[in-house]
Amino acid sequence: MKRRMTMAQAIVTYLQNQYSARDGKEHRFIEGIFGIFGHGNVAGMGQALEQDTGLKYYLCRNEQAMVHTAAAFAKTSFRMRTLACTTSIGPGATNMVTGAAVATVNRLPVLLLPGDIFARRNVAPVLQQLESASSQDISVNDCFKPVSKYWDRIQRPEQLLTALPEVMRVLTSPAETGAVTLSLPQDVQTEAFDYPEEFFAKRIWTIPRTRCDQALLKKAAEWIRAAKNPLIVAGGGVLYSEASGALAKFAEATGIPVCETQAGKGALPFDHPQEVGAVGVTGTPGANILARETDLVIGIGTRYSDFTSASKTAFQNTGVRFININVAEFDAYKHSALPLTGDARATLEELQNLVTGYSVSEGHRTQIAKFRAEWEKEVDRIHGVRKEPPISQGEVIGIVNGAMQPEDTMVCAAGSLPGDLHKLWRTKKPGGYHLEYGYSCMGYEIAGGLGVKMADPKREVYVMVGDGSYLMMAQEIVTSLQEGYKLNIVLLDNHGFSSIGGLSRSCGNEGMGTNYRYRRDSKYDGEILPVDFVSNAASLGAWTTRAKTREDLVSALAEGRKQPRTSVVVVETAYDERVPGYESWWDVAIAEVSEREPVKAARKKYDEARKKERIFF
Numbered sequence: 001m002k003r004r005m006t007m008a009q010a011i012v013t014y015l016q017n018q019y020s021a022r023d024g025k026e027h028r029f030i031e032g033i034f035g036i037f038g039h040g041n042v043a044g045m046g047q048a049l050e051q052d053t054g055l056k057y058y059l060c061r062n063e064q065a066m067v068h069t070a071a072a073f074a075k076t077s078f079r080m081r082t083l084a085c086t087t088s089i090g091p092g093a094t095n096m097v098t099g100a101a102v103a104t105v106n107r108l109p110v111l112l113l114p115g116d117i118f119a120r121r122n123v124a125p126v127l128q129q130l131e132s133a134s135s136q137d138i139s140v141n142d143c144f145k146p147v148s149k150y151w152d153r154i155q156r157p158e159q160l161l162t163a164l165p166e167v168m169r170v171l172t173s174p175a176e177t178g179a180v181t182l183s184l185p186q187d188v189q190t191e192a193f194d195y196p197e198e199f200f201a202k203r204i205w206t207i208p209r210t211r212c213d214q215a216l217l218k219k220a221a222e223w224i225r226a227a228k229n230p231l232i233v234a235g236g237g238v239l240y241s242e243a244s245g246a247l248a249k250f251a252e253a254t255g256i257p258v259c260e261t262q263a264g265k266g267a268l269p270f271d272h273p274q275e276v277g278a279v280g281v282t283g284t285p286g287a288n289i290l291a292r293e294t295d296l297v298i299g300i301g302t303r304y305s306d307f308t309s310a311s312k313t314a315f316q317n318t319g320v321r322f323i324n325i326n327v328a329e330f331d332a333y334k335h336s337a338l339p340l341t342g343d344a345r346a347t348l349e350e351l352q353n354l355v356t357g358y359s360v361s362e363g364h365r366t367q368i369a370k371f372r373a374e375w376e377k378e379v380d381r382i383h384g385v386r387k388e389p390p391i392s393q394g395e396v397i398g399i400v401n402g403a404m405q406p407e408d409t410m411v412c413a414a415g416s417l418p419g420d421l422h423k424l425w426r427t428k429k430p431g432g433y434h435l436e437y438g439y440s441c442m443g444y445e446i447a448g449g450l451g452v453k454m455a456d457p458k459r460e461v462y463v464m465v466g467d468g469s470y471l472m473m474a475q476e477i478v479t480s481l482q483e484g485y486k487l488n489i490v491l492l493d494n495h496g497f498s499s500i501g502g503l504s505r506s507c508g509n510e511g512m513g514t515n516y517r518y519r520r521d522s523k524y525d526g527e528i529l530p531v532d533f534v535s536n537a538a539s540l541g542a543w544t545t546r547a548k549t550r551e552d553l554v555s556a557l558a559e560g561r562k563q564p565r566t567s568v569v570v571v572e573t574a575y576d577e578r579v580p581g582y583e584s585w586w587d588v589a590i591a592e593v594s595e596r597e598p599v600k601a602a603r604k605k606y607d608e609a610r611k612k613e614r615i616f617f
């Protein structure tokens with residue numbers, strides 16, 4: 001049996017019949033499709049979606065934002081589901097490139113379907129076509145190649161028969177997943193083909209719990225048994241694999257402390273006895289001291305970004321070794337580790353059986369408990385700072401954390417918040433802490449929050465966003481209202497880029513371009529720009545209020561939570577009141593020559609600090 005359909009109609013039908021399965025649970029893999037239409041997709045994909053509502057269509061305000069929404073949806077679903085995104089050609093398409101990079105860096109499945117220029121070519125250059133004099137086989141969509149895990153261009157409708165299964169293979173592969181881009185020339189979208197009926201049959205893609213090599217597993221157990229002060233670094237892979245329970249058991253049985261990366265935070269609840277908190281540049285003192293001294297790092301589902309490895313200075317024990325449990329071979333081999341290439345949960349369970357009876361020393365357990373207690377005191381101190389308005393960011397974090405229920409989720413991505421949140425946030429459940437800190441993309445926050453809410457409408461979603469990020473991408477508030485997905489947005493207004501301002505000064509500079517102030521002579525040191533965020537958010541349709549004091553903020557959050565529609569609480573925070581760093585360092589290169597003394601001094605310190613950077617062999 002054949003079905004005569006356009007290429008776009010075939011995509012829409014195929015996608016709604018793809019399912020994922022793991023641990024006996026089955027999900028429709030592509031839950032819906034976001035899209036902004038233009039001449040490059042309205043008559044193809046638009047026609048198909050209008051005719052066949054089996055794949056639910058969502059309208060958003062910006063193409064970059066919809067990819068963030070899809071990525072956050074996938075992350076909240078532990079990669080068992082995602083959303084697709086359709087765009088027109090040219091700017092609509094390239095607007096998604098940043099979103100694609102976010103998804104790929106964070107190893108999150110998103111399906112991108114940018115429209116493309118005419119395959120037929122005779123009418124070129126079409127509106128929004130960037131011509132190339134050296135080849136006609138190129139368009140702006142080639143820009144997606146380095147940010148996609150699979151990229152293809154459908155020049156004939158029958159190519160879908162071989163392309164779409166590849167799309168699904170990559171999207172559902174725990175090791176390979178990321179952004180997948182299918183470029184769809186606008187004429188080919190509308191071309192018909194007799195597709196075989198079987199192509200549209202329901203297909204279930206099992207997301208495997210891959211087992212690692214058994215000889216390496218045995219060797220890993222020997223290394224653990226021989227270790228004096230091992231340390232587990234829990235990354236995003238622990239969450240993606242839903243391995244929190246297995247990790248808790250493993251840590252309890254062995255006494256091995258667990259520290260967390262940004263993506264891995266929440267793998268264990270903050271009050272678990274083996275949980276020593278954030279590690280790396282934005283880490284806690286206990287975790288960073290343990291990292292410095294450990295003789296065995298067990299990295300689980302981590303890509304060892306520079307924030308985790310403190311730019312390769314975190315692990316200073318001369319004899320330190322690494323065991324990496326990672327479903328992606330690429331990550332498993334990092335730091336010359338003993339690679340356990342496999343699923344985090346399955347591997348932890350198998351490893352646990354081989355280390356029965358092993359425990360870190362009593363002294364080590366006592367030390368861990370002491371670090372934990374000291375850190376909780378420090379968090380209380382920072383939460384408890386009582387500054388006259390504008391209040392401190394640390395206080396705001398404490399208040400928002402206190403206003404939330406264990407099953408709620410806090411979302412953030414860029415600015416000075418992620419570092420402070422990594423340290424201070426008390427996460428109670430896996431998925432409660434949602435940071436996009438692989439690409440740290442300003443603008444992810446609200447769009448991402450929408451994706452979290454769409455994945456689990458029952459939970460309250462809190463978006464913490466700086467004024468800089470808000471001004472880059474706030475428009476998805478409108479989408480949240482349109483769809484009835486309520487967000488609780490907390491906007492911290494410190495009149496500029498406090499994070500980068502601080503960084504600039506720590507590099508011996510003066511923070512040029514990091515204040516939102518009027519230009520006066522050659523500098524931005526005039527009055528603060530009068531941006532009224534309350535009116536701005538209200539104009540988009542949100543419930544809004546301003547909070548100045550701690551008491552204001554507590555009641556504003558309570559009031560906002562009660563609102564049926566998206567709420568925005570605007571709180572002015574102090575630009576220079578910062579949470580300190582603890583026992584760590586980040587490599588940001590400083591000018592080697594300068595006419596300025598502070599830069600020279602910063603470079604001198606920098607040259608010294610860099611000596612601690614290690615390569616592991």
Ligand SMILES: Cc1ncc(C[n+]2csc(CCOP(=O)(O)OP(=O)(O)O)c2C)c(N)n1
Nearest residue numbers: 415416440442466467468469496497498499
């Ligand atoms: C899209 C994008 N552009 C630039 C940056 C670099 N950057 C990181 S934080 C930041 C400033 C963020 O400002 P805001 O949201 O107000 O947070 P604050 O630093 O004040 O906490 C900038 C420009 C980025 N992360 N993402």
Ligand SMILES: [Mg+2]
Nearest residue numbers: 466467468496
């Ligand atoms: Mg700011």
